[in-house]
Amino acid sequence: MVPLHWYLTLSAAVFMIGMFGFLTRRNIIIMFMSVELMLNAVNISLVSFSHYLQDMRGHILVFFVITVAAAEAAIGLAIIISLFRNKQTAHVDEMNEMKG
Amino acid sequence: MLQQLFFGYYAFMIIILSLLVVTRGNPVHSVMWMLLLFFHIAGLYLFLNAEFIAAIQVIVYAGAILVLFLFVVLLLNLREELSLRQIAGSWPAAFFIVAALFITVTAALGAYVQGPVGSYSIEAIRSETHTKALGRLLYTEYLFPFEIASLILLVAVVGAVVLAKRKLRS
Amino acid sequence: MPIAMPNLIPVMPELVMTGVAIILLMAELVIKRKETLGFLSLISVGLISYLLLGSAGTTFGGMFVSDGYSTFFKLIFMANLVLTVLISPKYLQTMRINFGEYYALTLFATLGMMLMASAADIIVLYLGLELMALSTYVLAGFIRYDMKSNEAAIKYLLLGAFASAILLYGTSLIYGLTGTTNLRDIAVYITHNGLAKNPLLMVSMIFFAVAFSFKIAAVPFHMWAPDAYEGAPTPITAFMSVGPKAAGFAVLGRVFLVAFGSVKTDWSVILIPIAVLTMAIGNILALSQTNIKRMLAYSSIAHAGYMLLGIIAGTPAGISSVLNYMFIYAFMNIGAFAIVIMLRTEGFAGEDISDYEGLGKTHPTAAALMLVFMFSLTGIPPMAGFMGKFYLFMSAINAGYTWIVIVAVLFSAISAYFYLRIVMLMYMKEPKEVIQLNTSPGIGLALAVTVSAVILIGILPAKVLALAQQAVTSF
Numbered sequence: 001m002v003p004l005h006w007y008l009t010l011s012a013a014v015f016m017i018g019m020f021g022f023l024t025r026r027n028i029i030i031m032f033m034s035v036e037l038m039l040n041a042v043n044i045s046l047v048s049f050s051h052y053l054q055d056m057r058g059h060i061l062v063f064f065v066i067t068v069a070a071a072e073a074a075i076g077l078a079i080i081i082s083l084f085r086n087k088q089t090a091h092v093d094e095m096n097e098m099k100g
Numbered sequence: 101m102l103q104q105l106f107f108g109y110y111a112f113m114i115i116i117l118s119l120l121v122v123t124r125g126n127p128v129h130s131v132m133w134m135l136l137l138f139f140h141i142a143g144l145y146l147f148l149n150a151e152f153i154a155a156i157q158v159i160v161y162a163g164a165i166l167v168l169f170l171f172v173v174l175l176l177n178l179r180e181e182l183s184l185r186q187i188a189g190s191w192p193a194a195f196f197i198v199a200a201l202f203i204t205v206t207a208a209l210g211a212y213v214q215g216p217v218g219s220y221s222i223e224a225i226r227s228e229t230h231t232k233a234l235g236r237l238l239y240t241e242y243l244f245p246f247e248i249a250s251l252i253l254l255v256a257v258v259g260a261v262v263l264a265k266r267k268l269r270s
Numbered sequence: 271m272p273i274a275m276p277n278l279i280p281v282m283p284e285l286v287m288t289g290v291a292i293i294l295l296m297a298e299l300v301i302k303r304k305e306t307l308g309f310l311s312l313i314s315v316g317l318i319s320y321l322l323l324g325s326a327g328t329t330f331g332g333m334f335v336s337d338g339y340s341t342f343f344k345l346i347f348m349a350n351l352v353l354t355v356l357i358s359p360k361y362l363q364t365m366r367i368n369f370g371e372y373y374a375l376t377l378f379a380t381l382g383m384m385l386m387a388s389a390a391d392i393i394v395l396y397l398g399l400e401l402m403a404l405s406t407y408v409l410a411g412f413i414r415y416d417m418k419s420n421e422a423a424i425k426y427l428l429l430g431a432f433a434s435a436i437l438l439y440g441t442s443l444i445y446g447l448t449g450t451t452n453l454r455d456i457a458v459y460i461t462h463n464g465l466a467k468n469p470l471l472m473v474s475m476i477f478f479a480v481a482f483s484f485k486i487a488a489v490p491f492h493m494w495a496p497d498a499y500e501g502a503p504t505p506i507t508a509f510m511s512v513g514p515k516a517a518g519f520a521v522l523g524r525v526f527l528v529a530f531g532s533v534k535t536d537w538s539v540i541l542i543p544i545a546v547l548t549m550a551i552g553n554i555l556a557l558s559q560t561n562i563k564r565m566l567a568y569s570s571i572a573h574a575g576y577m578l579l580g581i582i583a584g585t586p587a588g589i590s591s592v593l594n595y596m597f598i599y600a601f602m603n604i605g606a607f608a609i610v611i612m613l614r615t616e617g618f619a620g621e622d623i624s625d626y627e628g629l630g631k632t633h634p635t636a637a638a639l640m641l642v643f644m645f646s647l648t649g650i651p652p653m654a655g656f657m658g659k660f661y662l663f664m665s666a667i668n669a670g671y672t673w674i675v676i677v678a679v680l681f682s683a684i685s686a687y688f689y690l691r692i693v694m695l696m697y698m699k700e701p702k703e704v705i706q707l708n709t710s711p712g713i714g715l716a717l718a719v720t721v722s723a724v725i726l727i728g729i730l731p732a733k734v735l736a737l738a739q740q741a742v743t744s745f
Binding site: 204205207208209211212213215216217218241242243244245248249251252254255256258259262263 | 331385
């Protein structure tokens with residue numbers, strides 16, 4: 001039997017890697033993927049909690065998280081496309097229309 | 101012992117692949133590593149007796165979301181971008197914050213006390229099958245959130261069309 | 271298996287809202303004049319407000335609760351929606367983005383807020399939040415040809431998604447500890463099992479505090495707000511500065527006072543520095559702005575700081591003063607944005623603060639209205655903003671947080687500088703160029719409503735406060 005702590009530590013590690021990517025990367029698409037990584041980390045911990053608590057709520061929440069992630073990706077990528085039409089970039093440092 | 105070896109393999113691969121996803125310069129490579137990562141996470145879910153979640157992890161995450169990412173990355177063709185700075189200059193600060201947070205969280209995890217145990221033991225789920233158990237809950241107890249999720253998908257469809265369609269009537 | 275029909279009366283307003291939003295989406299195909307859609311949504315708001323008053327109750331297995339607290343917030347959302355729809359049509363025409371989806375999306379965003387205010391389960395809370403957020407991201411990027419609007423949308427989306435990942439991590443920890451996602455059950459489990467001093471509970475609480483701080487734009491999690499507010503279409507900026515912020519406060523209040531009620535001393539330690547920083551950074555950075563939308567963005571950050579005082583106080587008086595202030599804030603803030611919209615004409619942005627020079631001479635009525643809103647935002651009597659701040663600060667003093675109130679009063683004095691600078695520019699300077707006002711009956715009506723609300727509540731504050739106090743008793 002694998003202890004629950006191993007799963008939770010794995011989940012925390014993936015979450016932190018995702019957060020690190022979000023804070024340091026400058027390409028919008030990769031920043032977005034880092035957020036997906038964080039969501040996956042949350043899913044790992046929810047599923048393992050569910051397994052050890054012998055309860056289905058975690059699975060239900062994971063189901064909704066995946067649904068929302070799909071919706072978020074659709075809208076996010078649509079915004080990136082309309083952004084790209086106006087300015088050929090996906091780099092945050094190139095976005096400096098507003099300052100202050 | 102075998103179980104722990106399996107977990108060790110998955111954990112190792114998941115960590116390495118997530119590091120590859122956030123450190124690669126070319127978004128196409130990142131997407132590819134992420135694809136492999138999602139298959140490994142799905143394997144982990146199978147390990148935790150969550151067959152349905154493992155299936156939608158592969159079908160929705162790897163099959164739909166990542167393909168959308170790949171599609172956009174290839175559509176935009178960001179070749180010139182690669183010469184730009186990919187990592188913010190302040191990355192050591194971010195690394196310090198994230199490492200401190202990781203240590204705090206893992207230290208706090210030591211104080212974890214098991215919550216109340218529910219009625220869905222492995223045997224109960226096996227006898228009913230995971231998909232059926234989940235479906236029954238979604239359509240009875242969790243009907244309300246399920247309906248909200250359908251509205252979220254509707255908004256996503258409308259929003260994506262409004263933002264990305266080439267011409268709109270006014 | 272027999273299927274029991276859930277009690278639908280408490281969710282009736284939400285059901286009607288969903289129906290109207292979907293009808294608007296379809297009607298958009300046949301209706302050429304898009305203002306008609308706005309008019310339809312105004313009618314539906316009337317019906318929904320009527321249904322709201324008789325909707326008290328709990329349903330769907332305790333996941334959805336309609337009480338005084340949620341009803342008061344929903345009335346704020348209705349006011350926000352009505353005023354936004356009133357100030358929108360002319361702007362949409364000027365910017366040539368007059369698409370029917372605009373109204374459907376504002377309705378969906380408001381629906382998300384209503385679900386958040388009523389959520390008694392973290393799953394419903396999360397889904398309501400995402401419904402609101404996704405609709406608002408699209409609305410922020412609605413001017414598709416404008417780089418600024420795209421930028422606003424992408425920054426808002428990235429930070430919003432980041433915040434919801436943090437919220438979910440906190441949720442997963444609390445679920446692991448208590449085995450439930452229902453807010454009341456969490457509270458019961460924490461007290462019965464002596465979890466109050468558990469470090470993991472503290473970590474989870476910090477994650478919740480950070481995620482909600484993103485949503486209400488509190489420092490240091492505010493960096494998305496100025497860009498998102500400046501780039502978004504102005505009516506949406508007005509909508510975003512009131513609606514999502516109010517919804518954020520609604521869930522902040524419910525989660526922290528219900529689920530984490532037993533560990534109040536711990537979370538107030540987290541919220542106090544956030545509140546002080548928010549007031550400081552919001553007011554100080556507003557001083558140096560040259561764009562009025564950006565200035566109002568920093569001002570809305572600062573106002574979130576004042577409202578946090580009521581949550582920190584944690585007493586019924588504190589919570590009711592937050593509700594009261596949020597109500598007043600909705601009117602004064604949207605009023606100010608309505609003036610900003612009027613200055614926008616085709617080919618002239620009218621967003622620089624210097625564009626207000628001499629407005630008192632060229633357009634005395636608009637200038638006088640702006641004066642009322644600026645006085646109210648500063649908190650000068652007899653405007654409503656003063657009474658709102660007064661009750662907030664009193665409740666914090668009574669709860670024993672005198673020093674924070676002193677800090678708040680100091681920063682509020684600093685804020686007078688940038689609000690009154692606009693008044694000074696309007697009345698003391700000569701007009702640089704002739705500015706055309708882009709008025710419409712809708713904006714006129716919205717201004718009439720907001721200005722009379724600001725003055726009336728300022729003179730007779732007891733009525734709204736009594737409603738807010740009554741709303742909190744059922745909490």
